[in-house]
Amino acid sequence: MTSPTPDKLTVDSDRLWQSLMDLAEIGAYRDERTGLRGVNRLALTDADAAGRRRVGAWMEEARLSVRIDQMGNIYGRREGADPSAAPVLTGSHIDSVATAGAFDGCLGVLGGIEVVRTLNDRGITTRRPIEVAVFTEEEGVRFGTDMLGSAVAAGRLTLEYAHALTDRDGRTLGGELTRTGFDGPADVRLAPPHAYVECHIEQGPVLAEHNVPVGVVTGVQGISWQEITIHGRAAHAGTTPTRLRADAALAAAQIIVQLRAMVDSGAYGELRATVGHLNVHPDLTNIVPARAEMTVDLRNPDDTHMVRAEEALAAFLRDLEDSQPGLTLATRRMAQTAHVPFDKSVQKTIAQAADDHDLPYIPLLSGAGHDAQEIAAICPTAMIFVRGEHDGISHNPREYSTPQACAHGVNVLATTLLRLANED
Numbered sequence: 001m002t003s004p005t006p007d008k009l010t011v012d013s014d015r016l017w018q019s020l021m022d023l024a025e026i027g028a029y030r031d032e033r034t035g036l037r038g039v040n041r042l043a044l045t046d047a048d049a050a051g052r053r054r055v056g057a058w059m060e061e062a063r064l065s066v067r068i069d070q071m072g073n074i075y076g077r078r079e080g081a082d083p084s085a086a087p088v089l090t091g092s093h094i095d096s097v098a099t100a101g102a103f104d105g106c107l108g109v110l111g112g113i114e115v116v117r118t119l120n121d122r123g124i125t126t127r128r129p130i131e132v133a134v135f136t137e138e139e140g141v142r143f144g145t146d147m148l149g150s151a152v153a154a155g156r157l158t159l160e161y162a163h164a165l166t167d168r169d170g171r172t173l174g175g176e177l178t179r180t181g182f183d184g185p186a187d188v189r190l191a192p193p194h195a196y197v198e199c200h201i202e203q204g205p206v207l208a209e210h211n212v213p214v215g216v217v218t219g220v221q222g223i224s225w226q227e228i229t230i231h232g233r234a235a236h237a238g239t240t241p242t243r244l245r246a247d248a249a250l251a252a253a254q255i256i257v258q259l260r261a262m263v264d265s266g267a268y269g270e271l272r273a274t275v276g277h278l279n280v281h282p283d284l285t286n287i288v289p290a291r292a293e294m295t296v297d298l299r300n301p302d303d304t305h306m307v308r309a310e311e312a313l314a315a316f317l318r319d320l321e322d323s324q325p326g327l328t329l330a331t332r333r334m335a336q337t338a339h340v341p342f343d344k345s346v347q348k349t350i351a352q353a354a355d356d357h358d359l360p361y362i363p364l365l366s367g368a369g370h371d372a373q374e375i376a377a378i379c380p381t382a383m384i385f386v387r388g389e390h391d392g393i394s395h396n397p398r399e400y401s402t403p404q405a406c407a408h409g410v411n412v413l414a415t416t417l418l419r420l421a422n423e424d
């Protein structure tokens with residue numbers, strides 16, 4: 001008599017934590033200023049490739065059949081009783097920003113593998129297959145477009161566009177896939193899964209402020225990335241009168257101040273604006289900068305406010321050109337995604353799982369972008385947030401969540417995946 005399939009799953013939290021700490025050793029560095037250990041695994045660097053090989057080995061140990069697609073996305077598949085049924089997909093990314101912690105993305109990938117390990121330990125067969133995904137270049141900080149692998153898998157961006165993207169040294173993503181051996185044969189377009197659930201550290205202070213361990217994510221706010229190149233005129237810092245200058249650095253500073261004024265005005269809703277990348281040329285003390293390059297990252301939960309903010313910025317750039325004769329500005333679109341609402345029914349399944357694990361939760365919108373916002377275009381999708389410490393700092397070596405908090409989130413993930421994988 002086969003034992004009835006349980007309806008709730010609890011994972012091995014020590015094994016999950018060990019995987020997180022082991023993966024964090026790959027691409028680890030010591031932050032000189034703070035002495036903290038951070039992680040630097042930019043997409044398709046040798047460190048990322050080493051991390052991918054380690055995760056691939058863990059997938060195989062968990063008896064997943066592993067395939068790699070033309071974008072280097074990795075999928076580990078656990079068969080179900082009905083192999084023809086659309087799989088339940090989970091996962092995230094293991095590429096990181098250059099100053100990362102151990103959790104961003106990795107918790108979703110290693111949490112998915114831990115769920116599989118637990119199903120194996122318990123001898124549970126689900127009706128539907130379960131797949132664990134590792135998406136390529138989620139961060140977008142090397143090749144300039146975020147959620148890249150998942151956006152191509154879901155059909156929003158083309159493989160040709162993605163392969164042709166270059167990093168600051170001119171290396172193409174396609175070339176780096178080949179160099180690292182992750183230019184896989186599997187077709188990049190993902191057949192629509194039954195559902196997708198991603199577990200991710202919150203990367204913000206909201207769960208801690210509400211003193212709850214779990215977040216049921218209702219969607220992701222809009223994202224707009226653009227690069228602005230400002231051309232002025234190099235000139236001697238001592239001999240050139242101000243009236244004769246076309247100062248690219250001054251223009252860059254005016255843009256930064258204007259962005260903050262737009263945010264503070266409240267006229268664009270809950271707009272957030274960040275100039276994360278800025279450099280000037282020739283970058284020497286006694287030369288008026290001839291050129292400035294900067295990136296502008298805008299976030300807004302409301303698409304109408306986002307469009308108005310982008311239009312206001314464009315108008316400001318036009319006026320700025322007129323303000324200093326000899327100044328010209330060029331912009332390049334890097335990424336743009338609208339607010340993405342998540343599926344209500346998957347959110348309900350997550351909430352029910354949290355209840356069944358006696359875990360308080362709140363619904364919240366994601367401030368950060370995630371692969372889930374791309375996969376939401378092809379199947380019912382939602383996310384589970386895990387509480388972070390230190391005000392939820394992320395994209396920083398201080399990013400931290402506790403073994404208990406990670407176990408809470410992955411237990412909710414496990415029970416959610418189990419129930420979805422047994423749905424008709």
Ligand code: HGY
Nearest residue numbers: 138139146367368369
């Ligand atoms: O930028 C983001 O929101 C995400 O971390 N890629």
Ligand code: MN
Nearest residue numbers: 104105138370
């Ligand atoms: Mn992430």
Ligand code: MN
Nearest residue numbers: 097104139395
């Ligand atoms: Mn991130």
